[in-house]
Amino acid sequence: MEWLASPEAWVALSTLIALEIVLGIDNIIFISILVSRLPVHQRDNARRIGLGLAMLARLLLLFALTWVMGLTADVFHVLGEGISGRDMILIGGGLFLLMKSTHEIHNSFEVGEDSTTSVVVASFGSVLVQIAILDIVFSLDSVITAVGMVDQISIMVIAVVVSVLVMLLASKSIAEFVDANPTIKMLALAFLILIGVTLIAEGFDVHVPKGYVYFAMAFSVSVELLNIRLRKRTQTMKLQKKLG
Secondary structure, three states: OHHHHOHHHHHHHHHHHHHHHHHHHHHHHHHHHHHOOOOHHHHHHHHHHHHHHHHHHHHHHHHOHHHHHHHHOEEEEEOOEEEEHHHHHHHHHHHHHHHHHHHHHHHHHHHHHOOOOOOOOOOHHHHHHHHHHHHHHHHHHHHHHHHHHOOOHHHHHHHHHHHHHHHHHHHHHHHHHHHHOHHHHHHHHHHHHHHHHHHHHHHOOOOOOHHHHHHHHHHHHHHHHHHHHHHHHHHHHHHHHHHO
16 A cells, blocks of 8 residues: 555546546446336335446456456457457447447337337346446446556555445436436437447457547537527426416
């Protein structure tokens, strides 16, 4: 714990916590989407357990740091391109996000086409399994980011624990906001498709600067928040006209 006396280490810790929270937002959104298919009385427990699984997955990967960093050796070649174990995990994770997000978008349209159709209620166990798989995907991205920033595993552990605690406190508010604004849910699913494509590209050694991805996401969210505010203002004006 010699890093406690190092100002640079504290700067790295603060930066890593912020970055872990940013990376965890996608996880919160997807967990919120998955638990929304559960009965209302089970959602809070599923959300807490899901975030607990997220923290556990990150910590397990951090303690298996040597194994994670050793996945860079090529296992086989495709069209002259070397594919390592790390690449296979990134590609597989990206494909999972693409398939899951597309499936959720399709389900959203199915429910929207027929107002008499009830929302499919998933089982508690199946939702937790999907959350666990998702946590592994996002944990790999999180761990690789942490490894690239700092050398001390204690800093990584503190950053992971703090970021998950912050997400745990904010998860219910985010989930309720997503439920109340269906367009936000669709936008979130589109983001997950984007992240899936990015992971696949990274798996084929095509580096996509994360700054561009997060800028695109932030810009889209800003526009959507303006749209939400405009819709509420329009609805208020219409209500005032009717009352007048």
